[in-house]
C-alpha cells in the first residue's frame with residue numbers, strides 16, 4: 001500500500017510542480033465538470049451498444065485540469081484499492097496517457113471495468129475536495145476509463161512486472177472481481193496461481209450479470225487476458241467442493257486458498273404466485289441474456305420477450321434487468337420499489353439512464369401477490385402502496401404499508417431483483433469455516449483470513465451482495481496478508 | 490472440452506455416451522447430475538450421471554432426444570467433444586438399507602434410475618424395478634437393470650412387451666403382493682405425480698427425482714424452483730430428490746412449459 005512518503009515523492013516530481021504552477025487552483029475549480037457523451041436514449045433502447053461513449057483526449061485533459069493535485073489526496077482514501085488518483089490524473093493532464101494507465105494498473109487489476117461500473121459517487125468522488133467548496137467532484141471514474149481505454153485501443157498494453165517465480169501454488173475459487181484482483185497481486189509477487197471457475201466463462205458477475213450496454217464482455221476479456229499473460233492459469237467448469245474438494249487441493253500441493261465465490265443465490269419474497277411461469281430472478285434473466293446470449297441469432301437458450309415487464313427492486317441489478325427488458329421489446333418496463341427514489345441503492349447514472357430510456361418508476365409500491373392464467377403464466381400483480389416512516393437500522397427511512405391502498409397492474413413478466421445470498425456450496429464443503437447467520441464466511445477484517453488458517457476469503461461471499469471495487473479491495477488485502485503469512489514460514 | 494469415447498444407440502430416441510471426465514468420475518455418487526453445453530452458443534442442460542468407470546476416467550450419460558439441445562448432443566459421435574461439462578451437481582441419493590425398495594421409472598427417468606438401483610442393491614436392499622414405456626422398442630437398459638435388481642417388471646402401454654398397463658399398475662401389483670419400505674420414482678412429471686398419489690394412498694415413503702429447467706445448475710438462477718411442502722426449493726442444490734408426497738407436481742408441470750413455443 002502506498003505510504004505518505006511515496007505519495008509525496010511522486011507529487012514533487014518536477015513536471016508535476018510545473019503543472020501546478022501553470023494554472024491557479026481558483027481557475028481549476030471554476031472549470032465545469034465534463035459531460036460524458038452518450039448514445040441517444042431512443043436509439044440505444046433498441047440495441048446492446050454501450051451507452052457511455054467515453055471521453056476523447058481533449059475532454060479528458062480538460063477534466064484533468066480540474067484536479068487540484070492536493071497534498072493530502074482524500075480521494076485515495078475513498079478507493080478500496082488505493083489507486084494513486086492524482087498521479088494518474090496529472091499524467092492525463094500532461095498528455096502521458098499510457099503512463100496514466102500504468103499508474104492505475106499498479107493497484108487495480110480491472111481499470112477499464114471500474115471506470116465503468118464503480119459507484120464513484122460513493123467512493124473516490126465522494127471525497128473530492130471540490131465537494132467541500134460546493135462544486136462538482138472531478139470525474140475520476142470517467143478519467144480512469146479514459147486511461148484504460150486509451151491504452152487498450154493503442155495496442156500498447158503494458159504487462160505489469162512480475163517477481164521471479166517462487167513455485168508456491170495458490171488456488172483461487174471463483175473468477176469475479178475479488179478473485180481476479182487477488183490473482184493479479186499474487187502473480188506479481190511470483191506465486192503460481194490457478195483460478196477455478198464453476199461456469200464456462202471467466203469473470204463472474206462481470207460476465208453473467210452486468211449487461212453489454214454497460215460493460216462489454218470484450219473489455220472484460222482484455223483485462224483477463226493481461227492476467228493470463230502475467231501467468232495466471234484459469235480452469236473453467238470446475239466447482240471447488242464438488243469437482244475438486246478442499247482435501248484434493250491440499251493433495252495437489254496448493255499452499256493457500258482464496259475463496260471469492262460471490263453471492264450467487266437469488267432471494268425471493270415468498271409471496272403467493274411467485275412460482276408462476278414468467279416470474280424469474282434477475283440472475284436467471286441476465287444470465288440467459290448475457291452469459292448464454294439468448295437474444296442473439298443462433299443461440300440455443302431461449303428467453304421470454306415480455307411486453308409488460310415489472311422488475312422488483314432498486315439496485316444496479318434491477319436497473320440492468322429493466323433496461324435489458326426494454327431492449328428486448330418491452331413496451332412497458334417498470335421498476336417496482338418499496339422505498340422512495342432517494343433510498344435506491346443503484347448508481348445514480350443507472351437511474352438517470354433508465355429514466356431517459358422510458359422506464360416507469362413505481363416507487364413506494366411493494367408486490368404482495370401475483371396471479372396467472374389457466375396455463376400458470378403470470379398475468380397480473382397486486383401492489384401494496386407504501387409511505388416512508390421512521391429511519392431503520394440502515395439509516396434509511398422504513399417503508400410502511402398504507403392500509404387498503406392496493407393497485408392491480410397487468411404484466412406478462414416479473415423479474416425479482418431484491419438481492420442475493422451467498423451460495424451455500426462452499427461453506428458446506430469446507431469443514432471448519434465460521435459461517436454467519438446470513439451464510440457469509442467470517443474472516444478477520446484486516447487479513448481476510450478465515451477460521452481455516454490456509455483459507456482466505458473476500459468479495460460478496462464475505463459481504464453479501466456488495467460492489468466490484470469492494471470485492472477487489474478484499475482481494476488485494478487478502479493477497480498482502482497471505483503473502484506475509486507465507487513469507488514468514 | 491470432454492471427449493466422447495463411446496456412443497451407443499439404445500432406442501430410436503435414446504443415446505448412451507461414455508465421456509472422458511476423470512475428476513467427475515472420481516467424485517460422483519448416485520443421484521448426481523452434470524450440466525452439459527455443446528457449441529459456443531449452446532444451451533446448458535442438466536443430465537443425470539448414469540454411471541462411471543474410474544479406471545477409464547469416464548462417466549456415462551444417457552440422453553433422450555426431445556428438444557433442440559438434446560438433439561444436438563445426440564448428433565455427436567465418438568471421438569467428438571462436448572464443449573462444456575461441469576459437475577457433479579446436486580445432492581446424492583440417500584442410500585441405506587431400507588428393506589424392500591421399488592424403483593419406478595419411465596422415459597427419460599430410466600437412465601438416471603440405473604445408478605440408484607445399483608447403489609440400493611449394494612446397500613443390501615431387495616430391489617424391485619418397475620420400468621415402463623409406450624411400446625417394446627422404447628424399453629431401454631433392461632439388461633443393466635436386471636443385473637442389479639431382484640426383479641424387473643416391464644410395463645408397456647400397448648402390451649407389446651411385459652405386462653400391459655402403466656407404471657402405476659406395476660407398482661400397485663407389487664404393493665398388493667408384499668411390504669414395500671420405500672419407493673423411488675424418476676420419469677416425466679405426470680408419471681411421478683401419479684406414482685406419488687398411489688404410494689401416498691398406501692403410506693409408503695416415496696422419493697422423486699425432479700428434472701426441471703435449469704440454466705447454471707449451481708444455485709445461481711432459480712429457474713428450477715419447485716414448491717415442496719409449501720416451501721420454495723431449488724432442485725439444483727436442494728435436490729434433485731425430494732419427498733414426492735410434498736412436491737407440487739401441478740406447479741412443476743406448468744413451469745416446465747414456461748418456454749414452450751419460444752424455443
Ligand SMILES: Cc1cc2nc3c(=O)[nH]c(=O)nc-3n(C[C@H](O)[C@H](O)[C@H](O)COP(=O)(O)OP(=O)(O)OC[C@H]3O[C@@H](n4cnc5c(N)ncnc54)[C@H](O)[C@@H]3O)c2cc1C
Pocket residue numbers: 117118119173174175176177178179196197198199203204205206209210211238239240241260261262263264286316317318320347423425426458459460461465466467468469471
Ligand atoms: C446485474 C448486476 C449488476 C451489478 N452492477 C454493479 C455495478 O454497477 N457496480 C458495482 O460496483 N457492482 C455491481 N454489482 C455487484 C458486483 O458485481 C459484485 O459485488 C461483485 O461482482 C462481487 O465480486 P466477487 O468476486 O465477490 O463475486 P462474483 O463476481 O459473483 O464471482 C464469483 C464467481 O465464483 C464462481 N464460483 C462460485 N462458487 C464456486 C465454486 N465452488 N467453485 C468455483 N467457482 C465458483 C461463480 O460462478 C462466479 O463466477 C452488480 C451485480 C449484479 C448481479
